[in-house]
Amino acid sequence: MKRESDAQAGGPTLEDVARAAGVSRATVSRVINGIRNVDPAIQQTVRQAVAATGYAPNRAARSLVTRRAEIIALVVSGAGDASEAGQNAFASRVFADPFFGRVASGVIGYLRPRSMHPVLMFAETSAAREQVVNFLRQGSADGALIVSTHAEDPLPAMVAEAGLPAVLFARPAGRVPISYVDLAHQDGARLATEHLLARGCRRLVTIAGPQDVAAGHDRLTGFQDAMARHGYPYTPVAEADFTLRGGEEAMAALLAQEPDLDGVFAANDLMAQGACVVLRERGRRVPEDVAVVGFDDSSVAAAARPALTTVRQPVEDMAADMARLLQEHIERQDRAVTSVIFEPELVVRESA
Amino acid sequence: MKRESDAQAGGPTLEDVARAAGVSRATVSRVINGIRNVDPAIQQTVRQAVAATGYAPNRAARSLVTRRAEIIALVVSGAGDASEAGQNAFASRVFADPFFGRVASGVIGYLRPRSMHPVLMFAETSAAREQVVNFLRQGSADGALIVSTHAEDPLPAMVAEAGLPAVLFARPAGRVPISYVDLAHQDGARLATEHLLARGCRRLVTIAGPQDVAAGHDRLTGFQDAMARHGYPYTPVAEADFTLRGGEEAMAALLAQEPDLDGVFAANDLMAQGACVVLRERGRRVPEDVAVVGFDDSSVAAAARPALTTVRQPVEDMAADMARLLQEHIERQDRAVTSVIFEPELVVRESA
DNA sequence: TTGAAAGCGCTAACAG
DNA sequence: CTGTTAGCGCTTTCAA
Secondary structure (H helix, E strand, O other), X not given: OOOOOOOOOOOOOHHHHHHHHOOOHHHHHXXXXXXXXXOHHHHHHHHHHHHHHOOOOOHHHHHXXXXXXXXXXXXXXXXXXXXXXXXHHHHHHHHHOHHHHHHHHHHXXXXXXXXXXXXXXXXXXXXXXXXXXXXXXXXXXXXXXXXXXXXXXOHHHHHHHOOXXXXXXXXXXXXXXXXXXXXXXXXXXXXXXXXXXXXXXXXXEEEEOOOOOHHXXXXXXXHHHHHHHOOOOOOOEEEOOOXXXXXHHHHHHHXXXXXXXOEEXXXXXXXXXXXXXXXXXXXXXXXXXXXXXXXXXXXXXXXXXXXXEEEEOOHHHHHHHHHHHHHXXXXXXXXXXXXXXXXXXXXXXXXX | OOOOOOOOOOOOOHHHHHHHHXXXXXXXXXXXOOOOOOOHHHHHHHHHHHHHHOOOOOHHHHHHHHOOOOEEEEEEEOOOOOOHHHHHHHHHHHHHOHHHHHHHHHHHHHHHHHOOEEEEEEEOOHHHHHHHHHHHHOOOOOOEEEEEOOOOOOHHHHHHHOOOOEEEEOOXXXXXXXXXXXXXXXXXXXXXXXXXXXXXXXXXXXXXXXOOOHHHHHHHHHHHHHHHHOOOOOOOEEEOOOOHHHHHHHHHHHHXXXXXXXXXXXXXHHHHHHHHHHHHHOOOOOOOOOEEEOOEOOHHHHHOOXXXXXXXXXXXXXXXXXXXXXXXXXXXXXXOOOEEEEOOEEEOOOOO
């Protein structure tokens, strides 16, 4: 089959289609953009001409007049100012947790039917953050979806200050006027804790996440609150970094401190999995000797042995909602800043 | 601080900067694009005007004339034609393997210093594939980097047929005229096999990957060749799907078939990890009783217990090279189609 | 319901 | 070395 012209450069333009259909550019434009008030017969003719010429509208030209890129920036943002060499490390840390993939999936699920697309950006250094802001200021993207890995991340404030549309995953640390979606982490931790208590555990411990991350902090607080409420004013805590390895180390430390423990609440599934590995190494059966509850209900939870009882965080839904909020902010720049908080739910499997 | 105008819409234009600096648009454009032949003094003036006005070049306008979007599509492509409902499943499968994150990291590492950015796209249904092709045809992206999860993926052929610049990760199944980067999988499998043999294993088995994926097929072939060459014409094979769970099941099957096995070559790290889990459950020590070698040297390899001996696939480097090749194809549409094959290397850790 | 014409903001000849 | 000018391809009033 032969094409009228090359797709990439100098492909057919509206003008070409118009000529082929014997109408004006404006009419073709109307048909393509699905605007009413076009004679059905002419619509037919135009569509045929479009097919015949193999026309594809030039996005840059359209963006120039509509002032919309139909692109949004999906930013994974850290706080550090590490050297460029750290990019791979940053990326591999980010992708090691199934969390980010779920965010991407949720975002794409919302964006794609609306023919918008996400540009993937890392913002782990100040130079990278500048690049993100520039990208937006140039109109390369209509707005940003930001997932921070640290509370001190300066990007949200930069973006807000520049007046660029953006939505965060999780509440920002300071008083940044940006919409966000989040989970009721404390409620989730309470659910997990009470499940452990209800199943008869009396010597609980917890593997907390980084306390400089809101999610890590809130999950610990939620656990401690629930424990206090049930008559346990103090319980051993080991802080780790949300990684499998970190969970292993924390579990080992906890075991040394509290050899009789019979229940563990880990602030995410990866650490819960690490805990299970160490527990088994030390000859403790899960859940018979020690019950373990994770958090997130990531893909590793169901795949783990034993399958992890965990607290579900509906990341895909949250991400989709982030995208929805962003779209609203893009369409109405004066859209009020809001937050949407999702409720977690307990998912009981084998580990507790 | 107050801004001259809003960043998003109606921000300052070249014209504004030119007026502020008392020069012509062309001169400002030259300064911004770093073109020589501009009086240093004037350059200063212009830069100040840029700063004063808070100018950011409009990307759409630039793209319209340069015919470059400075955006490339990073496509994760499957073969299926599953319903829309399958998108999350597809995404979670993709991101469960650390592989994709490494690709993204390598791509970004190359692109970012050149101020180009990747748009993340899934192409798991025929509708999604059409969308990818349209995206490119509209000039929204200058080219595509395609990572297929199945050999029968029709996307490469579609893209090639449309004459769009693209580079694949891994050799395509048919005779598609597209450049690609790949690994010498057979050499890698040989490395692993000979390591196992050299350390004294005599009853080897292998957990193969999907045989409809080139990498899966070649790794098995490489293993069998090496075995045959060393006097083992036949060895038990269990095929799995590159997942942790799949590795576990395959290992169990292999154990039933060959209870005395003393060495396992798994076609990727995730399956090797699954094998280790099952082995330990059955009371076999790794590596004392059974040695295990994985493939990829993904992040799980180093994190596993015991740390996995594996074959390194330099995914980040390969991805960066993909991006480099794509850039060449974009710059010179007549660039000859080529392939770059990377050599794997053995990484000895604890499991073998 | 359709067409003519005016730009969107930028780059790139081409003069000077 | 700098300015003038002509578009890039599209959407969108404004008339007809």
